[in-house]
Amino acid sequence: MIRDAIKESLGKSVKEAGYEDIDIEVLPTTDSRFGDYYTNVALSIGKADFGKQPTEVAKAIVAKLAKESRDFSSEIAQNGLINFKIYPKFLQTTLRKIIEQGENFGNVEKGKGKKARVEFVSANPTGPLHIGNARGGPIGDTIANTLESNGYKVLREYLHNNIGGQIEKLGQSIINAKNGQPIEEQEYRGEYILEMAKKIEAKEKPKKVAAEAVEIMLKEIIKDCKDMGIEFDEIYRESEFESKLTNKALDRLKEKGALKKKEGAVWFAPNDQYLNDREAVVVKSNGEKTYFANDIAYHNLKFSQDYDLIVDELGSGHDGHIPKLKSAIFTLGYDINKFKVIVHQNVRVKKGSEIIKMSKRAGNFVTARQVLNEVGRDAFRFYMCMFDPSTHMDFDLDKAKQKSADNPVYYVQYAHARANSILKHAKKEKISYEQLNKVDPSLLKSEAELVLVKQLVRLPELVEDIIKNFSVQLLPNYAINVADLFNKYYEKHRVIDKDVETTRARLLLVLAAKTVLQKSLNLLGVSAPEKM
DSSP: OHHHHHHHHHHHHHHHTTOOSOOOOEEEOSSGGGOSEEEOHHHHHHHHSTTSOHHHHHHHHHHHHHHHOSSEEEEEOTTSOEEEEEOHHHHHHHHHHHHHHGGGTTOOOTTTTOEEEEEOOOOOTTSSOBHHHHTHHHHHHHHHHHHHHTTOEEEEEEEEOOOSHHHHHHHHHHHHHHTTOOGGGSSSOSHHHHHHHHHSOOOSOHHHHHHHHHHHHHHHHHHHHHHTTOOOSEEEEGGGTTTHHHHHHHHHHHHTTOEEEETTEEEEOOOSTTTTTOOEEEEOTTSOBOHHHHHHHHHHHHHHTOOSEEEEEEOTTOTTHHHHHHHHHHHTTOOGGGEEEEEOOOEEEEETTEEOOOOTTTSSSOBHHHHHHHHOHHHHHHHHHHSOTTSOEEEEHHHHHOOSTTSHHHHHHHHHHHHHHHHHHHHHTTOOOOOGGGOOGGGOOSHHHHHHHHHHTTHHHHHHHHHHHOOTTHHHHHHHHHHHHHHHHHHHSOSSOSSHHHHHHHHHHHHHHHHHHHHHHHHTTOOOOSOO
C-alpha cells in the first residue's frame, strides 16, 4: 500500500531529523490541489517542542524524505502540513498488481493466524425481526467479511434472548388470544400472536407457551437473516447460561470483591474507570438472575475461548449496557482492548416523502421481511451499510427499487456490468490484454485515468481502516465513487481505439475497475452482475 510506503519513509525521516517515538498519521487529501495524502506530524512535533515552528520541523523532515522517496514527491504547505503526490509510474505499476491479485486484491492479511468472533442482530424474540434490529445484519456481516479479507478466521454468532419477564408476557398474550381476548388488549398486539395461538397447543403456563413461541420466532428471524445472505456459525440461548455458566462467572466476580448484597439483591459494584461508583443488579431479591448477569456469562465464554478480537454489533438502546459489560470483562481479568462495540441507530422506512406505517402483522413496527421482499437482498444490504451506524437513517423504498443512477446500488452494479461488457466486446474483437507483461500501463497518463487508478489502489487501505474503526459506510461510498469515476472516464475516453497499444492499456484499466468494484460488492455481500 502506498500509504504504508509513505509512513515507513516518513518514520525514517522523522527519526533522522532527531525526533523519536512520534505517532505518525497519513491521511488522504480531500482536495487534489494539495496532492494525494498529507501528514500533520510537523505540527505535532512543533506542539511538543516549543522552540520549533511547524514549518521548520517540516523542512527538516522533507530534506531527509527527499532521499527516501521513489514513489511520491513531498512539499510543505504554509501551515506546516506535508503533502504527498504519488508519481504516475507507481500508479501505473500498481495497476498490474490489481489484475494479478484478482479477487484477492484488497486483502491486507495483517490478521493472518488470528481469530475473531462477531455477534450481531440478536433480536428480541417476542415478535418478528423489525427493521431497526435488521440494520445490524448487513453491518455485522460486512464487518465479518472485511475481517476475513484481512486474514482472520471469523465466527459469526447470535444470542437468542429466550428467558425473562418479556418472554412470559408473550406467553400470556398467546394464552389470552386463545381464550378469545381481543388482540388490542394484549401486551403484544401483532397478528403474529393470533398465528402463534393457532400453532401452539392449549397450555395454561405462560412460560411453557412462551418457550415454544420464541423458538418459532427464532426460526423466522434466522430465515430472514438467511434471505439477507447471512449464515450464523453459532446460535447461543440465554437459557444455556442462566444456571451453571452464570453462577461460574458470578463466583469469579465475587472472588474479586466486585459483588455486594444490598436490599435483598446481589449487585455488581466494581468502582472502576468504566462504572465509577455506579452499580448494577445481577441477582434480583427473588433469586432471579438479570439479563446483565447472563450477558456477563456469555462474554466470559467468548473471552475464555482464545479469540484475538471480540466484536458486538448492537442495536440502539444499549448505550447504558456497554460500560457495565466493559467493566465486567475488565474485572474478570480479560484484555479489554480485544473488545469492540458498534451500536447502530434506528431506521425509518419511507416511500419518497411518505413514512411507511407499522406492519399489521407485527403490530407496532415495520418488519425486515416487508422491506426485504420489496427491494431485494442487494439493495437491502447496500443501503443498510451506506450510513454511519451511529446515525439514524431513512430507507427510501422507491429509490432502492429504481433502475437508474439515482439508486446507488444499481449505479455501482451497472458500472461493474458495463466494465464486463467492454471486456467481452474486446474479446469479440480479438484484442488481447491478458499478457500483462506486454501491456504498457505508462500509456495511461490522462488526468481521468490517473484519478481513477488512484481510487482503485486505495481499496486495501480502505479495508484496513474499516478493520480499525468498523466504519462500514466507507465501503459502499467508496464503491459509488469508483463507479462514478469509471463512468465519467468511459464517457470521455474511447476504450477500444484505433491504436492497439493504447486500447490494451485502457482495457487493463477497465479490468482493474471491474475487479475493484466486484471486490467491494463482495465484501458488502452484494452481487456483482455481469450484465444488466
